[in-house]
Amino acid sequence: MTSMRVLTVGTDGSPESMNAADWAAREALRRGLPLRLLHADSGERPAPPPPDVDLPGSGLLDRVARQLSYTHPALQVLARCSPASPVGALLTAAADSETLVLGSRGFSGYSGFLVGSVALAVTARADRPVVLVRAGGLPRDERAPGAPDFLPVVVGLDVTGPSDEVLSYAFEAAALRGAALHALHAWTLPLLRSDALVAAAPPGDAARRETLRRRALTDALQVWRAKYPEVPVVPRLVYGQPGHHLLKASTSAALTVIGRGMDRDRLGCTAHSVVHHVTSPVAVVPHL
Incomplete structure (x- = not known):
C-alpha cells in the first residue's frame, strides 16, 4: 500500500467516466489530494463500443490528464495503467485511496470497462468509500x-x-x-x-x-x-x-x-x- 494520500478515479474514455473524472478532480481539490487516473485494460474486447465512446489507447490517460490539468490548473494529476482485470485493478486501487470514484450510466448499456456489473462488484467489495457519479452531471x-x-x-x-x-x-x-x-x-x-x-x-x-x-x-x-x-x-x-x-x-x-x-x-x-x-x-x- 502507498503511504501517499490520494483520490482515485477509474477512466475508460467513455462520457460517464469523464464526468466522474471531473467530479473527482473537484473533490480532490477540496480535500487537498492528488488525483490518480486509473485505466484497467486486460486486453479483452467483448463488444464494439458505440460511436460516442473513445476506446482506450496508449494516449488515453495523457489526454484525460491534460484536459483535467487545463480545467483545474492547481490539481496534481497522476496516471496509472493496469493490465489486471477491471474489478481487481479497481479494488487494489481503492485499498490505498481515500476515495474511489466511478462513472455510472445508470448501470445499463455499454460503458467500457465500467459496466454495471463491474461498478456494482467494486462498490460491494471495496475497503474504502466508493462514489458513483452519473453521466451528464454538471458542477452547477x-x-x-x-x-x-x-x-x-x-x-x-x-x-x-x-x-x-x-x-x-x-x-x-x-x-x-x-x-x-x-x-x-x-x-x-x-x-x-x-x-x-x-x-x-x-x-x-x-x-x-x-x-x-x-x-x-x-x-x-x-x-x-x-x-x-x-x-x-x-x-x-x-x-x-x-x-x-x-x-x-x-x-x-x-x-x-x-x-x-x-x-x-x-x-x-x-x-x-x-x-x-x-x-x-x-x-x-x-x-x-
Missing part, C-alpha cells in the same frame, strides 16, 4: 438554483447501529462544501401476527417507538456535531422505506451518503436501490 447541479451555495449533503442513518465511518465521511463532505447535512432515518412499525390477521403495532406503541427513534437519532449526531460545529445539521425522522425517502432527498442534494456493512460482499436492499435510482452522486461507505 451541486448548488442551489441561482445561488453560490452548495445543496445539502444527505446521509442515510440506521440509528439502531450508527456507523462512525459513515458519519465521519458525511460530516467531512458537508464541511468541505460549506453545506448543511441532512441526517435521514426512515423507520417502520413491525407487524404483529395473530391467528386471524396481520396488523401494525397499536397507536400507543407507535408513538413510543417514534420517540425512541428520534432520541437515538439525536444521540447518534451529538458527538459529530461537536466535532464539526460549523456544519448545520438537520435531523430528519421519516416513516417508510429508506430507499424511497433517500431517492426523494437526493433530488435536492449535492451528495448522498450511505453505508455498507463489510461483513458481506454484496449490497443490501437499501444500498442497491439507492445506487440504481438516486440522481445525485452517491458515496457508499464501508463500515464494520
Whole structure:
C-alpha cells in the first residue's frame, strides 16, 4: 500500500467516466489530494463500443490528464495503467485511496470497462468509500438554483447501529462544501401476527417507538456535531422505506451518503436501490 494520500478515479474514455473524472478532480481539490487516473485494460474486447465512446489507447490517460490539468490548473494529476482485470485493478486501487470514484450510466448499456456489473462488484467489495457519479452531471447541479451555495449533503442513518465511518465521511463532505447535512432515518412499525390477521403495532406503541427513534437519532449526531460545529445539521425522522425517502432527498442534494456493512460482499436492499435510482452522486461507505 502507498503511504501517499490520494483520490482515485477509474477512466475508460467513455462520457460517464469523464464526468466522474471531473467530479473527482473537484473533490480532490477540496480535500487537498492528488488525483490518480486509473485505466484497467486486460486486453479483452467483448463488444464494439458505440460511436460516442473513445476506446482506450496508449494516449488515453495523457489526454484525460491534460484536459483535467487545463480545467483545474492547481490539481496534481497522476496516471496509472493496469493490465489486471477491471474489478481487481479497481479494488487494489481503492485499498490505498481515500476515495474511489466511478462513472455510472445508470448501470445499463455499454460503458467500457465500467459496466454495471463491474461498478456494482467494486462498490460491494471495496475497503474504502466508493462514489458513483452519473453521466451528464454538471458542477452547477451541486448548488442551489441561482445561488453560490452548495445543496445539502444527505446521509442515510440506521440509528439502531450508527456507523462512525459513515458519519465521519458525511460530516467531512458537508464541511468541505460549506453545506448543511441532512441526517435521514426512515423507520417502520413491525407487524404483529395473530391467528386471524396481520396488523401494525397499536397507536400507543407507535408513538413510543417514534420517540425512541428520534432520541437515538439525536444521540447518534451529538458527538459529530461537536466535532464539526460549523456544519448545520438537520435531523430528519421519516416513516417508510429508506430507499424511497433517500431517492426523494437526493433530488435536492449535492451528495448522498450511505453505508455498507463489510461483513458481506454484496449490497443490501437499501444500498442497491439507492445506487440504481438516486440522481445525485452517491458515496457508499464501508463500515464494520
